[in-house]
Amino acid sequence: MRARPKIDDEQRRARLGRRHLLAPAHRADTPEQVAEAVLALHSSDPASVVLSTAARLARPGSAALEQALYEDGTLVRMHGMRRTLFVVPTDIAPLVQSSTTGKVAERERRGLVAFAAEGGFDEAWLARVERRTLAALAAAGQATSAQLGSEVPELREARTMSAGKAYEAKQTVGVRLLRVLGMEGSIVRGRPAGSWLSGQHYWALRPALPELPVARAQAELAARWLAAYGPATVEDLRWWTGWGLREVRTALAACAAVPADLTGGEGFVLPDDTEPVTAPEPWAAVLPGLDPTPMGWQQRDWYLPTEHREELFDRSGNIGPTLWWNGRIVGGWAQRADGELARHLLEPVGPDAETAIDAELHRLSSWLGPTRITPRFRTPLERRLSG
Structure with missing residues (x-):
């Protein structure tokens, strides 16, 4: 029997x-190459996906x-793993949708029906609003949520959450x-309604993804x-x-992953x-x-x-801006x-x-110019x- 591979922290x-294209000699020429390398770029904060790609x-x-x-x-923004918003290569979108997002969408749909019912609206009413919303979006080509609310006033119906x-x-x-x-997968987030820092965006109809x-x-x-x-x-x-x-465990077996001895225990x-x-x-890296x-x-x-960790994470487990040296986090940064x-x-x-880190900070500052960034998820050090 073949011995288990041993893969240490180094x-x-x-x-x-x-593989994450952080060492200068391995940087990419295109955003598509970046997304392919890391599989999915976090996009909950509009700035993150841009800064992660640029790095x-x-x-x-x-x-x-x-x-x-x-x-x-060639890239698409969509909800995926852990209900998080990501940017992924278009060819990976069907994998994310079928493996993960579809099940989450079913739960979200049930929650939407319950939300409407608590406001006094039944499923028939909700279905009519949905049809009118999709028709309005088809006619406009693209629209913000506010613009859709003007066309379909029922979208502006609101109720109080967590009263008191x-x-x-x-x-x-x-x-x-x-x-x-x-x-x-009926609609997709399009261009932001402002600069790339904007959290408001246009919606557009989305061609159906292949079902797997x-x-x-x-x-x-x-x-x-695992490749990434x-x-x-x-x-x-x-x-x-x-x-x-x-x-x-089923997925690991299906892709023929093999056990390996890591410094901290068993991996695949x-x-x-x-x-x-x-x-x-x-190499040094400055990551958002x-x-x-x-x-x-x-x-x-x-x-x-x-x-x-206490300095670099918020209370929900979101990491802030980090400084890297040879594959380890050694500090943080802020604008x-x-x-x-x-x-x-x-x-x-x-x-x-320190010289390499300062050079990366200068590289970031040079292309940012007058742009000012405040992370959506603030951490103690930031x-x-x-x-």
Whole structure:
């Protein structure tokens, strides 16, 4: 019997620098290559997807990403794993939809029906509103939620959520319905209604995605994920996808993943990925909040020391802007009101590392120009630095 491959933390960090396109020699030419490399770019914060892509491009900027998303259609923004909003390559969208989003959409649809019922509206009323909304969108070509509300006033019907609580808020039928239609694949988020920092966007009708058997889609997505993030543990894949334990184990078996001995215990790797890889030249990276690399694993000790976490995460588990040196998080950064990019190192790294990190900060500042960024999810270190 063949011995289990042994893949230590140094090897995992070598794979990360190369495969996530963070080492300068491995940077990409196009946003499509970036999305393919990391599989899915977090898009809950409008700035994150742009900054994550730019950090991995040989020529950083936002124009090529906007072209891919809104003109060429080679990338698409959609809800996926853990109900999170991502940008994914168009060819991966059917895998995400069939493996994950479809099941979430069913739950969201039931919630929408209950939401409408609590406001005194039955399913027949909701179906009429949905038909009118899709017809209005077809006629307009694209429209914001506010524009759709003008055409279909029922979308503006609202009720109070969590009445009497500190987080009491009103929510409209339109917010819930558009979210469900997006998850079901009937509509898609288009160009933002402003700059790339805007959280408001246009909606458009979306061509139907191919329907795949759930088990097949999960196996293919697991294989793609291991190619980008492996070796990794069962809990890593379970956390990243939001699948149940049985689904994760079935998907790993279906894609022929093999066990490997990691520094922290058992992991899995694709059968053609058991040999050592050459570490890239020493590298630094400046990554935004919610970047797919720091958010890629549930077990993070091999790249993120436990003592740094309190400074870098918010209370919901969202990571803030980070500084990297050779595959480890060593600090954080923030942009101040005057545009300066301030940094703080959480451990000594040496003069070569500091020089490389400062060069990456300058690279980011140069293409940002007058743009000002405030992460949607604020973390303790980011708040202090930006203040």
